Amino acid sequence: MKNVLVLGGTGFVGAPVCEMLLRQGWQVTVPSRQLSNAETLHRSLPEAHLLELDVHDETALAQALAGQQAVVNLVAILHGTAGAFEKVHVDLPHKLARACGAAGVRQMVHLSALGADSVQPQSAPSMYLRSKGQGEAVLLRAAGCVGQQGGFDLTVLRPSVIFGVRDKFLNVFAQLQKVLPVMPLAGATTRFQPVWVQDVASAVVRSLERTDIASAPDVPLVLELCGPDVFTLRELVQLSARLSGIRGGRGRPVLALPGWLGRWQATLMELAPGEPLMSRDNLDSMRIDNVASGKVPGLSCLGISATALLPIASAYLDPKQFGLVPGLPT
Numbered sequence: 001m002k003n004v005l006v007l008g009g010t011g012f013v014g015a016p017v018c019e020m021l022l023r024q025g026w027q028v029t030v031p032s033r034q035l036s037n038a039e040t041l042h043r044s045l046p047e048a049h050l051l052e053l054d055v056h057d058e059t060a061l062a063q064a065l066a067g068q069q070a071v072v073n074l075v076a077i078l079h080g081t082a083g084a085f086e087k088v089h090v091d092l093p094h095k096l097a098r099a100c101g102a103a104g105v106r107q108m109v110h111l112s113a114l115g116a117d118s119v120q121p122q123s124a125p126s127m128y129l130r131s132k133g134q135g136e137a138v139l140l141r142a143a144g145c146v147g148q149q150g151g152f153d154l155t156v157l158r159p160s161v162i163f164g165v166r167d168k169f170l171n172v173f174a175q176l177q178k179v180l181p182v183m184p185l186a187g188a189t190t191r192f193q194p195v196w197v198q199d200v201a202s203a204v205v206r207s208l209e210r211t212d213i214a215s216a217p218d219v220p221l222v223l224e225l226c227g228p229d230v231f232t233l234r235e236l237v238q239l240s241a242r243l244s245g246i247r248g249g250r251g252r253p254v255l256a257l258p259g260w261l262g263r264w265q266a267t268l269m270e271l272a273p274g275e276p277l278m279s280r281d282n283l284d285s286m287r288i289d290n291v292a293s294g295k296v297p298g299l300s301c302l303g304i305s306a307t308a309l310l311p312i313a314s315a316y317l318d319p320k321q322f323g324l325v326p327g328l329p330t
């Protein structure tokens with residue numbers, strides 16, 4: 001039996017990753033900061049072994065890694081201070097690399113993000129992307145000593161924005177248009193290349209089983225995970241309305257905000273209680289397009305053909321759930 005530890009396995013990408021790994025015969029263990037965060041995963045995948053663990057505690061992490069052949073790191077935050085990004089995206093990879101060395105774990109798949117740059121991390125426009133690039137660099141350096149004690153086979157996956165039934169992206173655009181009279185939108189012209197969560201999960205599983213692809217298994221592989229289509233943010237907002245039937249599919253008028261007004265809106269959202277919908281750092285990320293660079297291999301390198309957004313999203317953005325059924329008065 002192959003054993004794998006899936007950090008961040010309770011999240012949006014984690015659930016299909018765990019499901020596919022179990023289907024492929026892996027024994028899956030998922031640490032979570034709080035077992036209550038893992039309830040949904042436990043209900044859908046009772047075969048996955050859950051563990052309450054502070055992944056930032058290096059000793060506890062090394063203990064959890066003992067006896068594992070592989071580790072998948074899906075832990076990340078989207079909002080926070082520079083210190084919080086550093087802790088989760090840079091310090092945790094450091095600890096993970098050392099703990100893998102101590103426990104003899106030889107395979108790692110690490111989820112990064114499109115736009116991160118491990119060679120020049122500081123060139124990225126936001127704290128999120130800069131810290132993601134630094135985290136990649138830490139792992140690529142640590143994996144470089146394959147063959148020596150502490151080395152491991154590494155795959156770094158950089159997805160664009162990810163869509164799927166439980167996404168917080170098209171679902172949120174649809175929910176907002178259900179209640180707002182207009183959609184004030186910062187970064188309306190930024191382009192994205194959304195990738196399906198099931199394709200991302202397949203990429204994780206195939207990365208762990210990569211013996212049949214161009215790169216030798218002991219050479220770190222960096223891949224960009226993108227869908228087949230490019231959309232501006234404005235087009236994605238409009239698409240979410242069309243598919244969910246908001247105002248008979250017409251959606252709300254999109255009000256593209258100039259930069260200064262977008263920052264003001266993001267500041268207000270950061271001040272609101274709970275997880276912000278948007279932060280100034282998110283806006284900084286959107287200063288560059290989130291599309292394939294063309295310089296790094298993609299899903300096809302793992303034998304995966306990228307799935308189009310439209311047929312998948314139209315199945316889960318159900319007009320009966322989100323909007324007003326076309327034809328009814330709005």
Ligand SMILES: NC(=O)c1ccc[n+]([C@@H]2O[C@H](COP(=O)([O-])OP(=O)(O)OC[C@H]3O[C@@H](n4cnc5c(N)ncnc54)[C@H](OP(=O)(O)O)[C@@H]3O)[C@@H](O)[C@H]2O)c1
Pocket residue numbers: 007008009010011012013014031032033034037038055073074075076077088111112113114158159160161162163
């Ligand atoms: N979703 C996207 O559109 C997207 C796009 C590009 C890249 N990615 C990358 O893909 C990976 C998975 O993303 P996702 O959307 O599945 O994320 P997610 O749903 O937010 O899940 C992340 C998991 O990490 C754990 N976590 C969160 N904050 C933590 C902290 N401060 N310390 C320790 N653990 C923490 C949580 O598990 P517990 O609460 O159980 O501890 C959570 O379930 C991430 O690396 C992300 O950057 C995602």
